[in-house]
Amino acid sequence: MSDNWIVQNLENALETWNAKLSEIWMLITQSPETFKGGSIWNVVVNIHGALQAIGYALLVLFFVVGVVKTCGSFAEVKKPEHALKLFIRFALAKGVITYGMELMLALLSIVQGVISSIMNAAGFGTPQATVLPSEIVTAVEDCGFFESIPLWAVTLIGGLFIWVLSFLMILSVYGRFFKLYMYTAIAPIPLSSFAGEPSQNIGKSFLKSYAAVCLEGAIIVLACIIFSVFASSPPVVDPNAAAASMVWSYIGELIFNMLVLVGSVKMADRIVREMMGL
Template sequence: MIASILPDIDMSDSVKFGFQVWNTFMKSVYALLTESPSQFKDGEIWKAVQKINPYFITVGTIAVSLCFAMGLVKNQVDLKREMNIEMAIKLFARISIAEWLLTNTFYIIDAIFSAATWLIGKVLTGGVKKMSLSKAQLKLFEEVDPIESIVLLIFGFICLVVVIVLAMVMIYTVYSRFFKVYVSAPFSALAIAGVAGGGMGHVARANLQNMITYALEGVAISMTLFVCSKFIGSGLDLGLKTGNSDTVKAMAVLIEKTFTIALTVGLTKGAENLVRKNLGL
């Protein structure tokens, strides 16, 4: 009875659906990677963040004055006796640079991400590499023994759930990159105040490093997708297709495809750490 019912079930349907979900999410990922924060959602979120930035600039201006004063105290400068022209020029230049950076924070951040987005576009020139089953692989699912297809059906469903979860993790990782930028950008106005002196230069440097890391994280993700797309195209050889059973071979195909997706997502999740380690940020 089971044998008479199962032949009507297309065992490749769930697999095709899982890959379709993955391909759809990957299409969105590619589109997101080729957008800078100022372009995401037609720039509406970026404009909203810019509207509250003047409040941070106001506090940042006060912070510049405090850092400048701290610098004077730290260097034990007697304004009446020890100040010379060279020192005055250096102090004036430092506070002028801090004020200029404070005013143009968003332009600098946008320039950094625009450059990274251009590089991402060059890396992803080939477009989305779709995950799919070849004709030979589809034939394996069609030739599976009806009784053994019960096992394959359960295994295929498990792989389907795993692929959908991994696809959601992938899209979450790319989306979270934008939110980190939007939340961090206004704080740049406060961090840049450290340029004025007072031993707070490391704060401005740390903020700049973070912004560069977020920008290059997108480049690292695009490189991950580029490299993993080659695995998708050429396939993996995990040595699982040693049996003569079509069921074993079909399960091996599912394992290799799911492993490739898991590898892609794992490397994407570690993109930020990869940038920090390679560039010392």
């Protein structure tokens, strides 16, 4: 690492960005069961189990309400074909509550397979690191004291922006994990709505929303891959320009690309929901 403070500041900011990008790459391919050693998942499993009892109670309630609303008279319920239809609906709804966690994990596993396929197809094992060009390092190190004054301001502002964008991006990925945990924990209650025909839309909306959260990972990976392609072809640096102009031009274009990536990560939820018609 260079002994120049300006270069060190920029390199430290880029190092933070690269570290957060690598962390995202690791988190996206990680299962909620192993996240943070699995301690959070154990709590979620306990909550899910406790809410199953409430889910079974709501199952009966939704079933009775559905029978009352869909059947014109008690005579219809006694018809064999109608009674069989109601029995199958009740049994399927009970099965969804009982094995809801397994079904949700199976859906997450499918999406994780999609993410792995995207990574393999793109040929990226890890995201490309963003490195400060040697031309800028040389130009900054050759600057005198007075020439370095505007560079201090540029690097302080640029470095601060990069730090903030790094943490905004990683917070979005952590937020996805929190949503996965909350959906899994509360699942028995909305899934119980499948017992009644009038209320089944609640369960359908819940599953579609959960699938959207899972698919956020694929959108985030795509955004990181596109940014990695940009990082492998850094902004062109004019060696004949003044050091301040070189740094300002490079930092400006780099921050613009980072803003696009962070915006894509932040909007992953909206993008997937629009794709699924939610």
